[in-house]
Amino acid sequence: MTRVVVVDDQTLVRQGIRSLLEVAGVEVAGEADDGLAAIEVIVAAGPDVVLLDLRMPRYDGIWTLERLRERGIETPVLVLTTFNDDTLVLQALRAGARGYLLKDVTLEQLTRAVRTLADGGTLVAPSITDRLLRAIRSGPPPAGGDAAPAQELTERELEVLRLVAEGYANREIARALFLAEGTVKNHVSAILLKLDARDRTNAVLRALHEGILR
Missing domain, CATH: 1.10.10.10 (Winged helix-like DNA-binding domain superfamily/Winged helix DNA-binding domain)
Structure with missing residues (x-):
């Protein structure tokens, strides 16, 4: 069974994601409400994939990605956020995220993305891919x-x-x-x-x- 850690500052969101993933056969091995707590949970739980929100108080998603990279923690990170912003997408990918999805995805899309990353793949939401590629080429x-x-x-x-x-x-x-x-x-x-x-x-x-x- 694929094991994930969910990092989001909203308790209700974390609980909802946990319930949905467990129905789909994905185990939630831990939760955290900011980046600092996330590092500890990821190290302790050793998940296959991390689901990471970007906008969190204190230690946000970009901070978390950078700390994971500095520590040599190679667990694939899938950003799951409401922010459809080119700058944030590029920041997250350059900081080490292996995927980027918006929270309006279906459960099937989310579980497919989790398993894609667990298998060594990468995934960016199709809705932002074209804009992302244009930004990459011009930046x-x-x-x-x-x-x-x-x-x-x-x-x-x-x-x-x-x-x-x-x-x-x-x-x-x-x-x-x-x-x-x-x-x-x-x-x-x-x-x-x-x-x-x-x-x-x-x-x-x-x-x-x-x-x-x-």
């Missing part, structure tokens, strides 16, 4: 101003990267390209190295910004 490089120039990817690496950008997990990429899952992992590692990216989401952001993906 500064996602990896930062001092990032090393991207190295040229092989045709196979480009195939893998395109599927990563569509939210496919390694297992699904392996099936789609008739490769061993270990081979896909090696390709993903090479892509991250060549694009000087810290994770899959950051690799996609940089590839889109530099025109490697269109």
